[in-house]
Amino acid sequence: VRTILQTVDKYYSSIEHAFTYTLSNGAIEGMNNKIKNIKRSGYGYRNFYNLRARILISYQLTAPTHPPRALTFEEEDAV
Template sequence: SYHLDESKKVTLPRRVRTILQTMETYRESIRHAFTYTLSNGAIEGMNNKIKNIKRSGYGYRNFYNLRARILISYKLTVPRHQPRPLTFEDEEVA
């Protein structure tokens, strides 16, 4: 925050100014990314796996066969684990 404000007082190349403007626009989101451990990576991974199953199947006879293949594949490969806490502070206590 302090450094972003100070950078406005200095003449900088256009690309650097663009980067700083973007950082200022998303300052709150960037702060949240460092504070919370939530991610949509697991969901994106599932979507990618489903797309690969569809691609490798070259078409299933009907939707129920495709759904069964996805569910079987998901149940066999997903490890059972405890959900992670919401903040880093919670992780340190655990």
């Protein structure tokens, strides 16, 4: 139990920020994972442009489907 409390005390501000802000790097990590899988399944492409075209087609990056989400955060009033 002592180890858990020390860990929570050490990372308290990071934990608090995780609940305060709505940002996450999960989407970027998923994109990186998908690109790595495309490279792995391709067994090597003839050149970089073919790999780039395959990634762009799979993500349809030429026409984004939704606008980026804004950060939602409101300051608390000091009492």
